[in-house]
Amino acid sequence: GSYQVSAVNPSDPSQYSDPADADTSRSFASRMLIHLYLRSSSASRTEKAAAPVISVGEAAQRVPKPALKAYEHAIKLRNERKLQEALTDLDKAIALYPGYFQALAERGHVKIGLGRSLDAARDFAAALLLNPQYELALRGSGICKLEQGKFPEAVTDLESAAALNPAVTSTYLFLG
Numbered sequence: 001g002s003y004q005v006s007a008v009n010p011s012d013p014s015q016y017s018d019p020a021d022a023d024t025s026r027s028f029a030s031r032m033l034i035h036l037y038l039r040s041s042s043a044s045r046t047e048k049a050a051a052p053v054i055s056v057g058e059a060a061q062r063v064p065k066p067a068l069k070a071y072e073h074a075i076k077l078r079n080e081r082k083l084q085e086a087l088t089d090l091d092k093a094i095a096l097y098p099g100y101f102q103a104l105a106e107r108g109h110v111k112i113g114l115g116r117s118l119d120a121a122r123d124f125a126a127a128l129l130l131n132p133q134y135e136l137a138l139r140g141s142g143i144c145k146l147e148q149g150k151f152p153e154a155v156t157d158l159e160s161a162a163a164l165n166p167a168v169t170s171t172y173l174f175l176g
Contacts, residue, residue, distance in 0.1 A: 007036045014040055067096035071103045078106070083113050101130035105137040112140065117147045135164040139171050146174060 003022045009015035017036040063071075074089035090107040094100055108123035121144035127137035142157030158175040161168070 005034050005036065007038065009038055061099070061101075063100060064097055067093045067100055067103070070096065071100065071106070074103075074106065074110075078110055078113075083110050086110050087114070099130055101127040101134055101137065104130070105134060105140055108137070108140045108144075112143060117144045120144055121148075133160075133164060135161045135168070138164065139168070139174070142171075143174055 002025070004019040005022050006019045007017045015038040017038050020034055020036055022032055022034050070089045070093035074086040074093065077083075077086035077089060087107065087110050090103050090110060093103040094107065097103075104123045104127035108120040108127065111117070111120035111123065120140065124137045124141035124144060127134055128141060131137070138157045138161035142154045142161060145151075145154035145157060155175065158171055162171045162175060165171075
């Protein structure tokens with residue numbers, strides 16, 4: 001006979017499969033293999049993910065306005081793929097406020113984009129000295145260590161980054 005098979009996850013009813021056709025008249029064995037893929041309903045996909053937690057170090061930091069402005073402009077330039085210009089603004093932000101661990105980590109990521117991972121590793125190390133639990137710096141440090149072949153150290157940094165913010169899929173990509 002011909003059948004249509006579908007499935008619903010009993011522990012999460014929002015996950016379901018589309019119907020799959022199964023024709024037993026074309027099978028020579030007593031068993032059939034049917035592939036069903038669960039997907040989430042559109043209602044569950046519209047939920048927003050929780051924003052990552054801001055650390056005490058980030059919240060307590062008093063960044064001078066000119067440094068913050070240079071940092072925000074650098075982020076805009078980086079998003080436009082103008083990496084060299086972004087690097088200049090990040091240098092300015094760090095010169096105005098040497099304890100700006102967010103700018104140090106961001107500068108490290110820009111340097112990775114420019115192919116300067118050894119130089120980037122120094123920025124991540126400096127950011128982690130200021131805030132050892134800064135997820136962006138941990139991920140960047142892990143990427144640099146991965147490129148240097150320091151695999152156990154890279155795994156440690158990337159696992160720490162994933163524990164701090166499990167929503168960032170690129171961390172898992174590098175961890176894999």
